[in-house]
Amino acid sequence: MTLWGELHQEPPDEFFAKFSSSFRYDRRLLPYDLEGSRQWAAELARIGVLTEKDAKSIEKWLREIAKRASAEPAWLDQRPAEDVHSFVEAALEELIGEAALRLHTGRSRNDQVATDLRLYAKDVGARLRIAVIELAFELLDFGERHVATILPGYTHLRRAQPILLAHFALAYVEMLLRDGERLRQAVARADVLPLGSAALAGTAWKVDRARLAKSLGFATASENSLDAVSDRDFAVDLLYACALLGVHLSRLCEDLILYSSQEFGFLEIGDDVSTGSSLMPQKRNPDALELVRGKSGRLVGALSGLLVTLKGLPLSYNRDLQEDKEPLFDAVDTALASLKVMHTVVDGLEVNEERCREAAAGGFSNATDLADYLVRKGVPFRNAHRLVSRVVRECIDGGFTLESFPLERYQKISDAFGDDVFPSLRLDVVLAARGAAGGTSPAAVKAALKRARKRLSAFASP
Numbered sequence: 001m002t003l004w005g006e007l008h009q010e011p012p013d014e015f016f017a018k019f020s021s022s023f024r025y026d027r028r029l030l031p032y033d034l035e036g037s038r039q040w041a042a043e044l045a046r047i048g049v050l051t052e053k054d055a056k057s058i059e060k061w062l063r064e065i066a067k068r069a070s071a072e073p074a075w076l077d078q079r080p081a082e083d084v085h086s087f088v089e090a091a092l093e094e095l096i097g098e099a100a101l102r103l104h105t106g107r108s109r110n111d112q113v114a115t116d117l118r119l120y121a122k123d124v125g126a127r128l129r130i131a132v133i134e135l136a137f138e139l140l141d142f143g144e145r146h147v148a149t150i151l152p153g154y155t156h157l158r159r160a161q162p163i164l165l166a167h168f169a170l171a172y173v174e175m176l177l178r179d180g181e182r183l184r185q186a187v188a189r190a191d192v193l194p195l196g197s198a199a200l201a202g203t204a205w206k207v208d209r210a211r212l213a214k215s216l217g218f219a220t221a222s223e224n225s226l227d228a229v230s231d232r233d234f235a236v237d238l239l240y241a242c243a244l245l246g247v248h249l250s251r252l253c254e255d256l257i258l259y260s261s262q263e264f265g266f267l268e269i270g271d272d273v274s275t276g277s278s279l280m281p282q283k284r285n286p287d288a289l290e291l292v293r294g295k296s297g298r299l300v301g302a303l304s305g306l307l308v309t310l311k312g313l314p315l316s317y318n319r320d321l322q323e324d325k326e327p328l329f330d331a332v333d334t335a336l337a338s339l340k341v342m343h344t345v346v347d348g349l350e351v352n353e354e355r356c357r358e359a360a361a362g363g364f365s366n367a368t369d370l371a372d373y374l375v376r377k378g379v380p381f382r383n384a385h386r387l388v389s390r391v392v393r394e395c396i397d398g399g400f401t402l403e404s405f406p407l408e409r410y411q412k413i414s415d416a417f418g419d420d421v422f423p424s425l426r427l428d429v430v431l432a433a434r435g436a437a438g439g440t441s442p443a444a445v446k447a448a449l450k451r452a453r454k455r456l457s458a459f460a461s462p
Helices: 014-020 023-046 052-071 073-077 084-096 098-102 109-145 165-190 209-215 225-230 233-259 287-311 319-347 353-361 367-376 381-398 407-413 427-433 442-459
Strands: 150-155 158-164
Touching: 023 052, 023 073, 023 084, 023 109, 023 209, 023 319, 052 073, 052 084, 052 098, 084 098, 084 109, 109 165, 109 225, 109 233, 109 319, 109 442, 150 165, 150 353, 158 165, 158 353, 158 427, 165 233, 165 442, 233 287, 233 319, 287 319, 353 427, 367 381, 367 427, 381 407, 427 442
Parallel strands: none
Antiparallel strands: 150 158
16 A cells, blocks of 8 residues: 555556665665654654554554564565655554554655654764774874884875875875864754654644754754755765765875885785785785775765756655665765775785885985075075076986085086085985974974874864
8 A cells, every 4th residue: 555545546557666666775764764753653642643552552663663673684675665664654553553544643754754864864974973083093093103204295296305104194184084074064964853844834733843853862953844855955965075085085095006006115005905816926906995996986976966866856855855865875885884994904004114215315305405405595496496406407417316416516506505505405304394383394293193183082072
């Protein structure tokens, strides 16, 4: 039996019925639907629609449905339900009869599903945020282990200036902190109760929506019934947080894939997150990193898909909104799995500190410091830049480094160069010069690590 009565003279087409059914995936909302129904029953009892006896019976058997669904997942497969809401109503009717038919008084599946989905978004948003914080702590621990490790920093994937490996790790900690804040905001935007909006115009029964909001753990109740049943901004917010998190994880994966290649040789990833080749015995492939990098596309796609679904919808509820769940569920699962894998990857990283330092010393990465040396001698920076470019060209042509370039040749280019030029080119001096807040000097990075741990610890609180 359908939920829409006898207006339609013919039953739904069999294929269309399967096409339109959402129970195969929206059953994930069952705990939230049961909780919403329990609180709705309590409110109906308060205003006299249900007797106290019926309300208690409904509450008892809703809990029994939850227990059975948890203990016997196959039970759900045996039910010919259109969606999670019709499943609950039919199962409850079998258990207690007519009282179950009174439960839907004053509500619609439109405000019911919006409530379920918001409860879900609040729950998984909090879980995602915890997983993000855990990965940020893992990166912070990694950085603290490598506060003295020097490697080249890159722009345009060309060696630019030396940095500390801890500084590199802290860059991703900052990204994850922003991801965590976005997830916090997404949860806050989901924290509005739609229940009581009914199909679109609001319920005709004098339910206390503020009381309902509090009983279901919402901060407030929605202000407009049309908006409440059709709004999926909160789902877009959560998908956006997941998509940008995926982009950040993908960037980290790309860096680690490059740095663990034979061409870079800066680090190795663990055997437990790499694979071999079915043909080439020597291969150690960074499959975990490549998969996380690839799955970021699913996260971005889920966001794009829901935005397009919502783009042209008139007020208020439209069946198109059924398409909000699969991308959201998939994105949450993908983001949680990716975070778990990356936690394992970072925990098992092995760093070749000698190779990192060797690479940091090459490629004229101290050329900017040579220009700064001239500036301290009174040469305008643009002129200093031009002079150092000439030095670098002569070094390349003659097979020199800046450290081995003869002083007399320096002085032919500019008499501002003195024999004190060479100490200013040492890696430790170059790094120490970047002492401003946010820079890569050892002192600045150690201070940043302490601040980051304090911020993460504070951020870990709800």
